[in-house]
Amino acid sequence: MSPLTPKLTTLMLNHNPLKGISESFFVHMKALTFLDLSFTDVVRLPESISELENLRALLLCHCNRLVYVPSVAKLTKLRVLELTDNMKIAAPKGLERLKFLEKLPHFIWKMSDVTGFNAIIELWQFALLGHYQFRLYDDAYADQFPHLLNYYEKYQIVVDIIGGQFGEEEPSPLLPCTTEVVDIFCMNLKGKRTLTDVLPSLAVLNELNVLIVGDCAGLEYITISATKQQDSSIYSQLESLEKLELSWLPDLRGIIEFGGYSFSRLKEFRLKSCPKIKVVFSQYMEFHLPNLRLIDVTDCNELEEIFESDSSTSSRSGETVSNQDISGPNFCRFNPIICLPKLEAISLEDLPMLRSISGGLLVCASLGYVRTVQCAKLKLVSVSRPRINDTSASTLASFALSNCLENISGLVPALFVIGDSSVDCGNNNFLGTFARADHLPYGRDFDTHQPTGRFSNGRIPVDFLGTNDYIHYYLLNVSGVQSSFTPWNFNHLLATSVKQGIMNLHTEDARKVVVMGLAPMGCAPHYLWRHKSKNGECIQDINNMIREFNFMMRYTVEQLNKELLDAKIIFCDTYEGSMKILENHESYGFRVTTEACCGLGSYKGWIMCLSPDMACSNASSHVWWDQYHPTDAINGVLAENVWSGLNDNICYPMNMKDMIS
Secondary structure, three states: OOOOOOOOOEEEOOOOOOOOOOOOOOOOOOOOOEEEOOOOOOOEOOHHHHHOOOOOEEEOOOOOOOOEOOOOOOOOOOOEEEOOOOOOOEOOOOHHHOOOOOOOOOOEEEHHHHHHHHHHHHHHOOOOOOOEEEEEEOHHHOOOOHHHOOOOOOOOEEEEEEOOEOOOOOOOOOOOOOOOEEEEEOOEOOOOOEHHHHOHHHHHOOOOOEEEEEOOEOOOEOEEOHHHOOOHHHHHHHHOOOEEEEEOOOOOOOOEEOOOOOOOOOOEEEEEOOOOOOEEEOOOOOOOOOOOOEEEEEOOOOOOEEEOOOHHHHOOOOOOOOOOOOOOOOHHHOOOOEEOOOOOEEEEEOOOOOOEEEOOEEEOOOOOEEEEEOOOOOOOEEEEOOOOOOOOHHHOOEEOOOOEEOOOOOOOOOOOOOOOHHHOOOHHHHOOOOOOOOOOOOOOOOOOOOOOOOOOOOOOHHHHOOOOOHHHHHHOOHHHHHHHOOHHHHHHHHHHHHHHHHHHHHHOOOOEEEEEOOOOHHHOHHHHHHOOOOOOOOOHHHHHHHHHHHHHHHHHHHHHHHHOOOOEEEEEOHHHHHHHHHHOHHHHOOOEOOOOOEOEOHHHOOEOOOOHHHEOOOHHHEOEOOOOOEOHHHHHHHHHHHHHOOOOOOEEOOOHHHHHO
16 A cells, blocks of 8 residues: 655654554655654564655654664665664665765664675764764674673774674674774684784774673684784774773683783773683783783683793792882883782682792782682782882782782771671671581682681672671561561661661761662572572562662761761662672673572572582582572672772762772
């Protein structure tokens, strides 16, 4: 059916339940210049739209079910093509011919149309795109990386390349010269060894801040050194990097093949599940990392060293340095010293062949957190945390890589922790209670590999920085509490009590207080078992209570900061922080989110952890250790976020590090 309306110029079909349009509907609308199909349920646009050569504006806002847009090659007069709240539509053919478009809409480009993708990049290369996320996907992976959509809000130009095989005959994708973030997953290099072999345009990315590469078969190195090629500009994409993440790369052998290089702006480095790499930063690379804040390496079976040292320096491993001005310009030139002035955290896990971090002395003035799990061959390393202008040899301390808390020491005179079993470091060993963690497998991944009274396979949040049982108390209706208080009233009572407690502490000269919110206990294995959850779905009634309590506590903290002007009080929303980890668990390395590592029953939430044979072999892949308590791994992520907002800012109005400094 096609209406006989040859003179119609404007057609507005927006805001109606329209689900389909006849293929010939627009055949007799040659004069149409404005078409609005926004807020409809249309699944595909008819082919007859491709013949509307006079069309100036096509509005498809909030068409959430739309999956297909036909060729726009003939719509050369089109100036406005709006497509909001639907970033899963494949780019139509001929998009590169629309040279008068005022704004480039968000489409997905198929890997089979790399030529069309490159034409768009060339056309819009120097345009002011604002925030734009280019996505080049293989059909097989189109729905497997939803977390990448709108993930980088603070960056302007983001490029996602998912899938694809790039041999000698396939064209290489072109990257916009102002790209700030590049995500590459599931790419097959087909005989090419480096990332820059596949993507030569990396050489011109002077503003690249984030590079994330995962699951790419055949990739041996990110790039090759300038000594092996004439174009030294290939390093520009690494010189500007602030974050580098490499994961699930079965053939990776190193970052750069041959030659020296400095990562002068690199802040975060993560390496995961790369079984062939033996050295992260080789001796051919300059150890120039003045802004590095985080080193996180996990599950690399052959890794032997983080910073490689040659034979001339390896014999000096562990040597301390005397009569050197550690704040002066000559100190960092003393071989084999590696200066990492801003390094705050080192996390090493499942590295069975790791012998050392460095063959020499690490100078880390800001180091506050060191974590090692299942690194059986790791030896001691010399680390100096120097004081400014202190040149005495006594300031150089030998530091063993062990699980320890360094963030707080020296910054505040004492740390007092008030809470429940999730922050209990062993008090339950001396109490008359059946809730005890004084037996294996509790503590099996602690540095002593023995039970310590902590309800975890390793450390608890306090071990990283320094909740309460109210949900358990209320839900079990202890002393008939439910008959006396509605959930809202109970939350209000607790918030009022906490506020009064903080004011009492203030009268005793406490000036810095961290109030931790409650975690999503509705997702804990015990409550999934108790409420017979289907498919591991969280118990929303419980989580709603927790969110309500956290809301009250955040408001309470805001009021306290207004009343106690000489104090600093922060609130850390453990619920929101935990839910973001659960929703993006794979990116954090967690594979099991509903079942506890140790226990019995559905979700292992019925019987608590009683013996080693009840526990899983790899707790670091689990979110939950037992019925109620998180694993060491998730405690570490949350603690990092509380301390510095490393992965997510969950504390208000500031993080703990800023509060203390």
